[in-house]
Amino acid sequence: xxxxxxxxxxxxxxxxxxxxxxxxxxxxxxxxxxxxxxxxxxxxxxxxxxxxxxxxxxxxxxxxxxxxxxxxxxxxxxxxxxxxxxxxxxxxxxxxxxxxxxxxxxxxxxxxxxxxxxxxxxxxxxxxxxxxxxxxxxxxxxxxxxxxxxxxxxxxxxxxxxxxxxxxxxxxxxxxxxxxxxxxxxxxxxxxxxxxxxxxxx
Amino acid sequence: xxxxxxxxxxxxxxxxxxxxxxxxxxxxxxxxxxxxxxxxxxxxxxxxxxxxxxxxxxxxxxxxxxxxxxxxxxxxxxxxxxxxxxxxxxxxxxxxxxxxxxxxxxxxxxxxxxxxxxxxxxxxxxxxxxxxxxxxxxxxxxxxxxxxxxxxxxxxxxxxxxxxxxxxxxxxxxxxxxxxxxxxxxxxxxxxxxxxxxxxxxxxxxxxxxxxxxxxxxxxxxxxxxxxxxxxxxxxxxxxxxxxxxxxxxxxxxxxxxxxxxxxxxxxxxxxxxxxxxxxx
Numbered sequence: 001x002x003x004x005x006x007x008x009x010x011x012x013x014x015x016x017x018x019x020x021x022x023x024x025x026x027x028x029x030x031x032x033x034x035x036x037x038x039x040x041x042x043x044x045x046x047x048x049x050x051x052x053x054x055x056x057x058x059x060x061x062x063x064x065x066x067x068x069x070x071x072x073x074x075x076x077x078x079x080x081x082x083x084x085x086x087x088x089x090x091x092x093x094x095x096x097x098x099x100x101x102x103x104x105x106x107x108x109x110x111x112x113x114x115x116x117x118x119x120x121x122x123x124x125x126x127x128x129x130x131x132x133x134x135x136x137x138x139x140x141x142x143x144x145x146x147x148x149x150x151x152x153x154x155x156x157x158x159x160x161x162x163x164x165x166x167x168x169x170x171x172x173x174x175x176x177x178x179x180x181x182x183x184x185x186x187x188x189x190x191x192x193x194x195x196x197x198x199x200x201x202x
Numbered sequence: 203x204x205x206x207x208x209x210x211x212x213x214x215x216x217x218x219x220x221x222x223x224x225x226x227x228x229x230x231x232x233x234x235x236x237x238x239x240x241x242x243x244x245x246x247x248x249x250x251x252x253x254x255x256x257x258x259x260x261x262x263x264x265x266x267x268x269x270x271x272x273x274x275x276x277x278x279x280x281x282x283x284x285x286x287x288x289x290x291x292x293x294x295x296x297x298x299x300x301x302x303x304x305x306x307x308x309x310x311x312x313x314x315x316x317x318x319x320x321x322x323x324x325x326x327x328x329x330x331x332x333x334x335x336x337x338x339x340x341x342x343x344x345x346x347x348x349x350x351x352x353x354x355x356x357x358x359x360x361x362x363x364x365x366x367x368x369x370x371x372x373x374x375x376x377x378x379x380x381x382x383x384x385x386x387x388x389x390x391x392x393x394x395x396x397x398x399x400x401x402x403x404x405x406x407x408x409x410x411x412x413x414x415x416x417x418x419x420x421x422x423x424x425x426x427x428x429x430x431x432x433x434x435x436x437x438x439x440x441x442x443x444x445x446x447x448x449x450x451x452x453x454x455x456x457x458x459x460x461x462x463x464x465x466x467x468x469x470x471x472x473x474x475x476x477x478x479x480x481x482x483x
Contacts, residue, residue, distance in 0.1 A: 019269040030264035044265060051268045055275065129259060147221070148256035154223045165223075173217035173249075174210065180252040 011058050022051050029074050036078040050074040071160040132182035140175035216246050293478040300471035307464035
């Protein structure tokens with residue numbers, strides 16, 4: 001069944017249809033929440049709350065991009081968590097897994113055929129990107145994640161964030177510029193193939 | 203080549219150009235500058251590299267399935283109830299208050315017709331018309347039989363005495379006595395005189411002409427003759443009528459104010475109940 005059919009059935013209370021939508025989007029939602037929050041347990045909570053809130057508010061969905069609608073919910077969940085952290089700051093030294101044990105790295109959906117060396121390079125790059133994303137203001141991070149990581153166009157990102165397209169354009173350009181400067185600062189951590197092409201201009 | 207650093211606007215144009223989210227005219231501008239300005243071109247390449255790096259990032263695999271079960275949904279349902287308790291109480295209280303004030307409004311409306319307020323209105327009309335109604339007196343029934351005793355002397359009076367109908371204002375006796383020709387209490391004399399031979403006679407000469415306007419004209423049997431408003435200026439009846447009229451007007455204003463307050467409160471609480479009901483849905 002197509003997505004619209006699943007949405008219609010889910011709006012009538014069909015939990016199985018909704019769960020098929022959950023399976024289709026849970027990795028994207030979880031990835032976004034993890035990159036927004038930088039913490040696996042917080043991302044897990046935000047993802048769970050997002051799908052629960054989506055099911056309860058599904059009757060209010062009036063068509064359009066279901067993905068944008070879902071990302072709007074998870075963005076609000078993440079903003080709530082970030083605001084809560086500002087009020088009660090607790091910064092873990094290392095991200096915690098669901099069993100409260102420190103984990104080295106979350107599980108990525110990658111090409112398992114890569115060599116171990118390539119996987120290490122990719123791992124280093126992901127960590128650096130995550131670090132640079134973490135340095136961004138929240139509203140810049142959400143835009144660059146939606147457009148560059150999730151692949152949304154400006155209009156869909158605008159719907160997901162509830163902002164005008166002009167704001168998306170402006171925030172995206174500034175976010176890309178900041179990430180680019182952050183990567184330049186830590187260029188020596190990047191694998192050679194990812195290093196900036198003209199170091200003299202950095 | 204310009205030595206000035208690129209502005210945020212330049213980066214915004216380059217970023218939008220990379221995503222193809224730019225108008226045709228802006229696209230021409232960007233492409234022209236890319237061929238002429240090396241710094242502009244470098245910025246383009248750097249942003250393009252960042253964009254490619256981010257777009258090459260894989261998704262993170264979710265650590266578990268987030269599919270919902272009926273248990274999870276049923277557990278999550280009661281949580282908003284404590285928060286929604288207050289709006290529902292407000293709605294119920296507003297609805298009750300609206301009905302209460304509506305009942306008061308209707309009751310006040312009904313009581314207007316039943317209570318003394320309505321009577322006051324009638325009395326006001328009566329008091330204004332009283333002189334005209336009292337004026338046409340019926341002919342005295344014993345006019346033809348002069349020898350008969352007047353009914354007053356036989357027993358209880360059939361007709362009220364003039365002093366009962368129009369008691370003289372305080373001090374009027376003293377005033378009347380001062381202006382007469384030696385007959386004290388000229389107003390009282392006709393009442394105490396024996397039954398006269400002619401009925402409907404003019405007032406006796408003991409009443410000075412200049413006091414006829416103050417004293418109520420009566421015949422020798424104590425009956426009121428002709429009364430109209432011009433004969434009794436500033437009489438007690440008129441003063442009482444004016445007082446009653448003022449009282450009635452004050453009562454009407456108070457009644458109207460109460461109606462207004464009840465109506466406004468009833469409508470306001472009804473709107474509040476409706477709005478809180480919409481918020482819940």
